[in-house]
Amino acid sequence: MEAAIQTVVTTFLSSARGKENLDGKAFQKLVKKQLSGIMEDTNSSSAVKEMQQGLDENSDGKVSFQEYLTLIGYVANSLSQRKSGSNAAASS
Ligand SMILES: [Ca+2]
Numbered sequence: 001m002e003a004a005i006q007t008v009v010t011t012f013l014s015s016a017r018g019k020e021n022l023d024g025k026a027f028q029k030l031v032k033k034q035l036s037g038i039m040e041d042t043n044s045s046s047a048v049k050e051m052q053q054g055l056d057e058n059s060d061g062k063v064s065f066q067e068y069l070t071l072i073g074y075v076a077n078s079l080s081q082r083k084s085g086s087n088a089a090a091s092s
Contacts, residue, residue: 008069008072011030011034012030012065012068015027015029015030020064020065021060021062021063021064022062022063022068023061023062024049024052024061024062027048027052027063028045028048028049028052031048031051032048035075038075038079039075051071055067055068055070055071057070
C-alpha cells in the first residue's frame, strides 16, 4: 500500500520534471507508459488528449497533481468494479 502511494507520487514528479503540472506531452507519455495494461485506448493520442481535457478542471491545458489523482481514482474505481463484478457505481 505505501509502495503504491510512493509510486503514484514519484511517477507524477518524474513525469513533470520539476514542474508543478504535466503538459500534454508528458501526460501522453505517462498514460501510454504506465497505464496501458489497466486502461483502454492508451495508444490513441486523441483518446488520451480527450481524457486530459476531461481531467483539466481549471482548463489551463495542463494536468496538476490534483487532476492526476482524479485519474488515479477513476482507474482504481474501474479496476475495483471489474474485480468485484459490480457495475453499481459505473454511471456518473
Ligand atoms: Ca489543469
